[in-house]
Amino acid sequence: MKIICPNGHLGFAPLKTASFHLGVAEKPDFIAADSGSDDIGPVPLGSDTCASPKAWQEHDLQEMLLASRRLGVPMIIGSAGDTGTNSRVDLYVGMIRDIAARHDLAPFKLGWFYSEVDKEMVRQKIRSGSGIRGLDGRQDLTEEQLDATDRIVAMAGVHPFLRLLEEGCDVIIGGRSSDSAIFAAAAIHKGYPEAQSYYLGKVLECASFCAEPYGGKETVLGEITADHVEVTAMSPAQYCTVASVAGHAMYERSNPFEEFVAGGRLDMTHCNYEQVSAKTTRVTGMQFDPAEDFRVKLEGSGKVGERFVGLAAIRDPYTIANVDKVIEWAREQTRERFGDAGWELHYSVFGRNGVMGDMEPLKDKPGHELCILVQGVAATREQAEEVAITGTRQLFYARLPDVKGTAGGVAFPLDEVMAASPAYHWTMNHTMAVGHPLELFPTHFAMVG
Numbered sequence: 001m002k003i004i005c006p007n008g009h010l011g012f013a014p015l016k017t018a019s020f021h022l023g024v025a026e027k028p029d030f031i032a033a034d035s036g037s038d039d040i041g042p043v044p045l046g047s048d049t050c051a052s053p054k055a056w057q058e059h060d061l062q063e064m065l066l067a068s069r070r071l072g073v074p075m076i077i078g079s080a081g082d083t084g085t086n087s088r089v090d091l092y093v094g095m096i097r098d099i100a101a102r103h104d105l106a107p108f109k110l111g112w113f114y115s116e117v118d119k120e121m122v123r124q125k126i127r128s129g130s131g132i133r134g135l136d137g138r139q140d141l142t143e144e145q146l147d148a149t150d151r152i153v154a155m156a157g158v159h160p161f162l163r164l165l166e167e168g169c170d171v172i173i174g175g176r177s178s179d180s181a182i183f184a185a186a187a188i189h190k191g192y193p194e195a196q197s198y199y200l201g202k203v204l205e206c207a208s209f210c211a212e213p214y215g216g217k218e219t220v221l222g223e224i225t226a227d228h229v230e231v232t233a234m235s236p237a238q239y240c241t242v243a244s245v246a247g248h249a250m251y252e253r254s255n256p257f258e259e260f261v262a263g264g265r266l267d268m269t270h271c272n273y274e275q276v277s278a279k280t281t282r283v284t285g286m287q288f289d290p291a292e293d294f295r296v297k298l299e300g301s302g303k304v305g306e307r308f309v310g311l312a313a314i315r316d317p318y319t320i321a322n323v324d325k326v327i328e329w330a331r332e333q334t335r336e337r338f339g340d341a342g343w344e345l346h347y348s349v350f351g352r353n354g355v356m357g358d359m360e361p362l363k364d365k366p367g368h369e370l371c372i373l374v375q376g377v378a379a380t381r382e383q384a385e386e387v388a389i390t391g392t393r394q395l396f397y398a399r400l401p402d403v404k405g406t407a408g409g410v411a412f413p414l415d416e417v418m419a420a421s422p423a424y425h426w427t428m429n430h431t432m433a434v435g436h437p438l439e440l441f442p443t444h445f446a447m448v449g
Helices: 017-025 043-047 054-071 086-102 119-127 143-147 159-166 179-189 194-204 242-249 317-321 323-338 381-393
Strands: 002-005 030-036 075-082 108-113 151-154 171-173 220-224 229-233 258-261 264-267 272-277 280-284 287-290 295-314 343-350 370-378 423-433 443-448
Touching (some): 043 151, 054 086, 108 159, 194 220, 194 258, 242 272, 295 343, 295 381, 323 370, 323 381, 343 381
Parallel strands (some): 002 030
Antiparallel strands (some): 108 443, 151 295, 258 264, 295 423
16 A cells, blocks of 8 residues: 655645655555644644645645545545644635635545544543643643643544544544554555554655655655555655665654554564665564553643744854843843733843753853844733843843943844744643543544535
8 A cells, every 4th residue: 555745744835746746646545644743832732823824735735635636545634734723624624625616626525523622621630530641751730730721632643534534535634643643544444554554654754854865845655565664755856765764763752763652652673674776665573562541642832921022143252251141131120120020031042052052062162143032921912022122122231340331242133123923832741541532533524526
């Protein structure tokens, strides 16, 4: 069985049509793509918005839908609209309907499922003693953390996709989903073993990230048998090599040999990689361990406040050497104006440790010039703007020892501060026990066209 994946995050940047059409020419049995990630941060989930332009999302959906209907094979999308919230699923369902009408497509069966979770359901789980377990060293969820949450999505495994495939759906739009489950569901539906199916999903989830040289949004083709998985780059300029495929299997995980999904764990410890052609790598030796109890990951986001941002630049060596004192001066001036609570200032010092923060090993060796990104957060837009202005402009007025002049050591690319999205933070990265795999994922379907 063959699956093509044209984009590792549908809509985040448009898929490359040339390699996609080469993939379509291989006559795959499914066309599938993931459309979401928590890499984009907590703002889209909390504010129920997209991080990607609608035009880019519609571009990819149209390419995939027209190809799937021309071939007569299912099309599967997971984590619709970056976050998989109910409104993003509805957005994608609406776009599929519009594309079908615009191109006068023959009737097909459209299925979709939701994955938002009601806070009161989670509260009842906590009160009943069914702990909402924290991931990555977090404590179990408390009601205080729950109260600070604006929106929750559950991460689906293969189960709602399988349900809709069993219903004969030709196009499936999923809520928040485990990346690998989108592809694994297609393979499991066709009777392939779970181990090979989940590995197929793991290697395809980010499309051409499993190929080299690096090039995003190019199509790759995965083929599964009862014994192995093969992955082939469709772009003429790319190759799926042992190094690129094995490297991607280890991508974005604390343990490079395992992938957890709702219902079990993919074990890649004993995988063997073989170059079977210039563009294709074969993988064997994967295993799948079913979970003893069925738990679903929950992601939650809560609003911190409104936000404005400012920019400041430093070229003066003495000011660079004392940049922490400059920042503390600006904080102190903000405290004098607004008190000790009800606002936040965040400084990112690019050229020193703006990317890695305290993890930066060279933060004591800054560059010859710095750019400071200032974020002011408060309950209202008016106060957030004033906090950001104060926290930015007071960098210029900082009093440092040995400075005799009055010109200041800081320059401003812009005199004003800029309105930004509201500030949100992650409130939940936990798992919850459920009685049935579909408990949190209601499915729906309808004829379209």
